[in-house]
Amino acid sequence: MSKALPLIAYPDLEAQVKAIENDGYVYFPGVLNAEEVAELRAAMDRLDAIPASFDRHGTPENGGFLNKHINNAFNRDVVFLQYLDKPGITELEEAVHGDDCHVIGMTAWTTGPGRPDQTLHTDWLPIRLPKDVLADPRVKVPIFITTAHYYLDDLYEELGPTKFVPGSHESGRSPEGATEWKGAGEQSILCNAGDVVIFRSEVWHRGSANRSNQNRYLLQVHYANRMITQKFPPYLNKFQFDEAILSQATPRQRRLLGEHRPGAYD
Ligand SMILES: O=C(O)CCC(=O)C(=O)O
Numbered sequence: 183m184s185k186a187l188p189l190i191a192y193p194d195l196e197a198q199v200k201a202i203e204n205d206g207y208v209y210f211p212g213v214l215n216a217e218e219v220a221e222l223r224a225a226m227d228r229l230d231a232i233p234a235s236f237d238r239h240g241t242p243e244n245g246g247f248l249n250k251h252i253n254n255a256f257n258r259d260v261v262f263l264q265y266l267d268k269p270g271i272t273e274l275e276e277a278v279h280g281d282d283c284h285v286i287g288m289t290a291w292t293t294g295p296g297r298p299d300q301t302l303h304t305d306w307l308p309i310r311l312p313k314d315v316l317a318d319p320r321v322k323v324p325i326f327i328t329t330a331h332y333y334l335d336d337l338y339e340e341l342g343p344t345k346f347v348p349g350s351h352e353s354g355r356s357p358e359g360a361t362e363w364k365g366a367g368e369q370s371i372l373c374n375a376g377d378v379v380i381f382r383s384e385v386w387h388r389g390s391a392n393r394s395n396q397n398r399y400l401l402q403v404h405y406a407n408r409m410i411t412q413k414f415p416p417y418l419n420k421f422q423f424d425e426a427i428l429s430q431a432t433p434r435q436r437r438l439l440g441e442h443r444p445g446a447y448d
């Protein structure tokens with residue numbers, strides 16, 4: 183049985199930025215109320231996979247367990263637009279990735295009973311470094327990519343919480359089979375529906391097996407520095423914004439979707 187990951191709600195942006203820099207993650211309790219959680223779960227249930235967008239929809243009959251993974255959720259239902267710039271979350275993202283940061287992906291992901299353990303991984307290791315180099319206080323690797331996990335269930339061990347190895351973002355490497363960093367092992371994110379955890383891409387983490395009889399609902403919003411490309415499949419100009427949804431986006435949401443002021447390389 184894993185330990186629970188410490189979840190501390192920091193009161194101000196400065197402390198939240200420090201947390202994601204130093205701990206690799208930051209916790210925001212109660213970002214969504216019960217109605218918003220229900221609305222989001224219902225919207226996720228309505229989505230059908232678009233194979234050309236690299237969506238996946240395994241079912242118990244076809245694949246052994248429910249695994250509905252829908253990309254570009256912001257483009258599928260107007261309900262998702264607000265999750266580009268939820269108050270509090272976006273300020274943190276802009277503070278770590280810059281005022282011109284953007285969303286590089288948004289996935290609506292439902293995983294059912296039978297979902298197996300993932301292996302421990304980093305989502306992306308921007309720079310591999312010896313740990314003593316990384317420990318030098320003069321060395322500060324920018325945070326290039328973060329993911330905001332909107333948990334839409336009260337998590338418990340059997341439902342398959344995300345597990346983090348705390349401190350592992352300071353290892354300078356991916357786990358490559360290791361399960362501990364500096365004596366700390368995997369710890370479970372046992373938060374409540376409506377809570378958000380943002381983590382940098384270097385944290386060693388994994389989704390765990392769903393041993394319950396319930397589906398787990400998770401909305402992932404991936405943010406990055408503007409120079410990191412957006413991942414909106416299908417590629418080679420085949421991704422198209424839904425005009426009816428885009429017409430309802432605010433200027434800030436449009437920027438987060440890629441409507442930037444011209445800069446270097448534009
Ligand atoms: O399912 C989860 O809780 C985490 C998933 C994950 O880390 C991934 O697919 O990269």
Ligand SMILES: [Fe+2]
Pocket residue numbers: 303304305387388
């Ligand atoms: Fe991951």
